[in-house]
Amino acid sequence: MIDLNFKYKELIEQLRSEISEEPYLAIVLGSGLGDFVKNLKLIKSFSTSSLPGYPPSTIQSHEGKIHFAESAGKKLLIFQGRIHFYEGYLLSQCILPVFISYKLGCRKILLTNAAGGINPMFEPGDLMLASSFNGISVKKELTDLIGLASEKGKNNFYNFPSSSFNEIIKHTSLEEKINLWEGIYWYTKGPSYETPAEIMMMRKFGGDAIGMSTVHEAVFAGYLGMEVSSISCITNYAAGISGRKLDHQEVTETANRVKDKFERLVKGIISIV
Numbered sequence: 001m002i003d004l005n006f007k008y009k010e011l012i013e014q015l016r017s018e019i020s021e022e023p024y025l026a027i028v029l030g031s032g033l034g035d036f037v038k039n040l041k042l043i044k045s046f047s048t049s050s051l052p053g054y055p056p057s058t059i060q061s062h063e064g065k066i067h068f069a070e071s072a073g074k075k076l077l078i079f080q081g082r083i084h085f086y087e088g089y090l091l092s093q094c095i096l097p098v099f100i101s102y103k104l105g106c107r108k109i110l111l112t113n114a115a116g117g118i119n120p121m122f123e124p125g126d127l128m129l130a131s132s133f134n135g136i137s138v139k140k141e142l143t144d145l146i147g148l149a150s151e152k153g154k155n156n157f158y159n160f161p162s163s164s165f166n167e168i169i170k171h172t173s174l175e176e177k178i179n180l181w182e183g184i185y186w187y188t189k190g191p192s193y194e195t196p197a198e199i200m201m202m203r204k205f206g207g208d209a210i211g212m213s214t215v216h217e218a219v220f221a222g223y224l225g226m227e228v229s230s231i232s233c234i235t236n237y238a239a240g241i242s243g244r245k246l247d248h249q250e251v252t253e254t255a256n257r258v259k260d261k262f263e264r265l266v267k268g269i270i271s272i273v
């Protein structure tokens with residue numbers, strides 16, 4: 001069993017020494033959504049490659065940066081890019097942004113991601129709040145992951161997503177007049193996109209959006225007793241829904257197209273959360 005406190009001791013100490021005030025809210029920015037940081041007052045930024053033990057980012061649209069930032073008087077911890085299982089990392093590495101957020105004092109975390117739309121009502125460019133997650137394909141690893149937390153007595157799982165945080169997000173979308181679907185986020189390990197047959201199965205089992213991240217992060221955050229919510233940017237129709245071939249360029253292009261709406265929503269959330 002890996003002791004995360006031991007493994008990432010130096011990394012956490014280095015980050016702690018850089019801040020004078022604990023951040024309140026952590027935000028993980030998914031594929032193509034990294035430009036959000038341009039809207040914030042950045043206090044300090046780090047390349048994740050400068051942090052001891054931080055797994056290097058291998059994906060083009062993932063910057064691999066951590067920012068201490070501020071917006072609406074709230075201290076924020078922003079992860080520009082995340083760590084994916086399909087990059088060859090262990091889940092105990094993929095949850096590092098959540099672990100860092102917790103150790104630095106955040107008790108709320110907003111996970112964002114790019115996802116394919118399974119629900120036929122969804123169109124590329126839509127936003128979806130996760131009402132629940134399906135990570136059945138990683139159940140064994142998730143269970144092992146919980147065993148890795150190495151801190152006893154924490155909120156035993158699963159309080160995720162947080163219903164109070166989700167209510168705040170829904171309220172903000174109404175205030176900002178932004179259409180926000182609610183639905184089930186389904187996880188696959190990737191790195192290849194799904195087959196139409198897999199998507200058809202997920203649809204029959206109630207999946208609304210499909211992605212390759214977030215679920216293990218949400219489970220871990222819930223386990224640590226953090227309030228966690230997830231917003232997906234629907235960047236494409238999932239395989240077989242439209243007959244179009246999927247590619248990563250469509251994912252980043254759609255995320256780029258809707259960034260104003262996404263940024264307005266997240267800034268609104270920060271101001272009232």
Ligand code: HPA
Nearest residue numbers: 114115116210211212238
């Ligand atoms: N499938 C899996 N992950 C994704 C997709 C998809 O269609 N779009 C963006 N991330």
